[in-house]
Amino acid sequence: MPKPDPAPLDICLLDEIAPNRARGFELPLQSAPGEASEGLPLIIWRHGESVKAFINKCPHLGLPLETFPDKFLSKDGSTLICSAHGARFNADGACTSGPCQGDALTPVDIRLEARGPKRMIVLQRAAGHSEGQETRNSKR
Numbered sequence: 534m535p536k537p538d539p540a541p542l543d544i545c546l547l548d549e550i551a552p553n554r555a556r557g558f559e560l561p562l563q564s565a566p567g568e569a570s571e572g573l574p575l576i577i578w579r580h581g582e583s584v585k586a587f588i589n590k591c592p593h594l595g596l597p598l599e600t601f602p603d604k605f606l607s608k609d610g611s612t613l614i615c616s617a618h619g620a621r622f623n624a625d626g627a628c629t630s631g632p633c634q635g636d637a638l639t640p641v642d643i644r645l646e647a648r649g650p651k652r653m654i655v656l657q658r659a660a661g662h663s664e665g666q667e668t669r670n671s672k673r
């Protein structure tokens with residue numbers, strides 16, 4: 534019998550990401566009770582009043598893009614940069630230069646939900662996964 538889709542997961546308030554900046558998150562996931570938990574590393578990139586999310590895994594070698602916490606963007610905020618070998622990604626996640634040019638980051642479905650006067654960034658979780666209770670900032 535198929536499992537119902539899990540409830541959406543709150544990531545953070547939109548106000549917690551500065552306009553035209555990006556932040557990293559590690560969302561706790563569990564595939565099934567008793568199994569080892571896994572994490573979903575995300576980059577949330579705020580464009581004005583909208584947001585996009587990608588799996589934080591470079592298509593070149595599968596490494597996280599950042600060396601330092603939340604340092605994902607070029608100085609002008611227009612491009613995600615992989616700190617390992619300099620691949621650059623546009624707002625759609627497409628690699629525009631570097632060793633994985635023509636490849637792309639994996640997009641993740643998120644949306645904004647009104648919470649009183651604020652807006653929450655929410656992840657629509659995939660069926661078959663049951664995430665933990667909280668989100669954690671990826672600052673390490």
Ligand code: FES
Pocket residue numbers: 591592593594595596615616617618619620631632633
């Ligand atoms: S791992 Fe990202 S460019 Fe090489």
